[in-house]
Structure formats: C-alpha cells, structure tokens
Amino acid sequence: MRPSTMSAYNRLPHAPDCDCSVCWSGREMAKPAPSRSTPCAQCRPASAVPIRTLQMGRVGGIWKPLLSEWKVTPRSFCVKHEPNARPPKYWSVVLDTGRPTPYVPIHEPFELVG
Template sequence: MQKPTSYQRLPHGRDCDCSVCWSRREMAKPDPSRSTPCAQCRPAYARPIRTLQMGCVGGIWKPLLSEWKVEPAFVCEKHTRPDRPPKYWSVVLDTGRPTPYVPIHEPFELVG
C-alpha cells in the first residue's frame, strides 16, 4: 500500500484520465462564453480634436474648452444582449382569476 504523500509525487502519464489531468486540459481550452472579447466589438471613446480656449492654471497652460469627437461603441451580433431576460419558468396551469379569501363568520356556541 502506498502512502498518500508518495502517491501524489508520482508523474502522470501522457494519456492520464484522472480528474486532475482532465481539469488541467479543460482549463487550457479557450472560453466559449459570450464575454470573450472579439475583434469586431469596440468600446466607445472620445478624443479632443481642437482646442478652443486655453488658460493658465497653476502656472501651466491647459485647454479649458475643446471640441471633441465621440466614437460610439460597436457590439457584434454574438455579444448583443437579448431584448428580454431569459424565461426561467412558465405557467403550468392557469385556473383563471384568483378568488379572494372571504372569511366565514358563523355563530357558534361555547361548550361547557
């Protein structure tokens, strides 16, 4: 019988199918999720294209008013969110309008 410490130090074979080797292979695969960045998607950004007014702030000349060019973001079809969230449940049986609870007040007699 091998001790656990000596077993852990044994090298794994190239075609080893243990859970450790399987997990290592799965983690090395590329992520197929929707959040994977692609070459088509780009974030929005803004950059100044012309300075309209300069001012001296703390002894350093800085632009106070500029004209900016804004590039809107672009999201490809794969990464576009659906219009509605996914439906997680559905109605099994619709019995119509709910009946309100009406308590019944019946006279009763105290026993004994």
C-alpha cells in the same frame, strides 16, 4: 505514507491520457472561454476623442485644456455578440391556475350543511 515519500509521489509526472481531477481541470482551464461577452475582431469598443479645445487654463503652473469638444463613437457588436433585444427571462410560470380568487372575510358565523 511518510512525508518524504508523499512529496516524492506528488512530483511524479502524470500519464498523457491521465483522467485524474488535476489533469481534467487543467485541460478544462486551457479551453477557450465560450462566453458571449468575449470580444472578437469585428466587435468595437466605445471610444471618446477630443477634437477641439474650447478653453485652456493654468493648473499647477501648466497649461491644460479645461473645456473640449469630444467625438464619441458608440460601441458596436458583430452578429455573434449582438445582445438580445429583451432581457433574459429569470422567472417563469410553473402553474397558472387562472384568475386569483379574492378573499372575502365572513363576519357572521355559519353552519355547514351536509
């Protein structure tokens, strides 16, 4: 194809039921993320709020708090986003052959009896 017809081809609209890679990836990207880390309305992030200023001082000619008491609220999760009590298992045993056999070096030559 010539360049002018190729650019004209690229601008053609796709059919609503088109199954090409461009349309498929566009549909997949439009789906909501099924990630467990996506927060919902019941999940609450951690926060820290100053409740009382203990010491003030002049910084650059402006009075600013130098020492404060803070109220810290830990984050909380809903039942769906609650993290596991144990970390994920990244490695599993493929074949367990029992206890390992210790290596004992033999310093004396020997002959096989057959």
